[in-house]
Amino acid sequence: MSATSDDRYAEYDGQWKRPTVFRSHTVKYAVYAVVLLFVAWNVWAVRLPLDRIVQGFGSAGVLVGNMFPPDFGVSIVVRTTEFGVPVPVGTNVSDGAVRLWDGMVETIAMSIVATVVGVIISIPIAVMAAENLVPKPVYIIGRTIVSVSRALHELVVGIIVVVGFGFGALAGVVALVWATPGFLAKLIAEDLEDIDPAQIDAIRSTGASPLQVMLFGVAPQVMPRLIGLTIYRWDINVRAATILGVVGAGGIGNVLVRSFDRYDYQYSLAIILAIIAVVLVGEAVSAIARRRVQ
Known part of the structure; x- marks a missing residue:
């Protein structure tokens, strides 16, 4: 053996x-x-041309050098006293600062409206796309909606919507709302398919209605993830709204493109830094919200 x-x-x-x-x-x-x-x-x-790549690095270095220092369009007015001591007495705000502020506010407003509307639309689509919660025909419809939303990039939708709705923030909001279910509904649907069925069975055993099962058996299991993804989607929408400004869909992107057209690179850097600051604030808010919910 x-x-x-x-x-x-x-x-x-x-x-x-x-x-x-x-x-x-x-x-x-x-x-x-x-x-x-x-x-x-x-x-x-x-056909990657190596000579153009090398030349591009040199041109990029010159461009970055021309961007400093950033010009936010705000300067401090200084008055010299009789003793020769400079004393700040106020600020001078240029038209560039006003355009930057207005464009940034419009971008944030576009992203918030698009995120709120997109989340409202995405939640029922996510339930429809969860195979363990709905019948097969409903599941197929939900997955089809998600796939169609993911098929077209925000920029492509923005070009189409600008033709239909004209230039401005409305076109940008519509484009962002279109793209949100393709991202949010897909991820939430996958989380819904991984929930603990024991909690759902416990709620159903009390005689709860289907709506009560969704509210008290399903929603608590995915709520932290939903909040985190919602803020993350808002972060994406801020950046996407900037890109949509290139095609005339409003926001800070339009101001950024015009600054490059004028070769005002210091002002362009100020706009880029403002966008980065907003995204960093969104990341901080997302982290705080996730900790509170969990």
């Missing part, structure tokens, strides 16, 4: 090896070779 066991385990070297998806080393190296050839073909297909 022992000899048979020794023979059976003789082929093993006694060392654990990580499981692999490849059947053999030959298959593994063949797959690696195919991937490398595919990447090389793509590099060749796009």
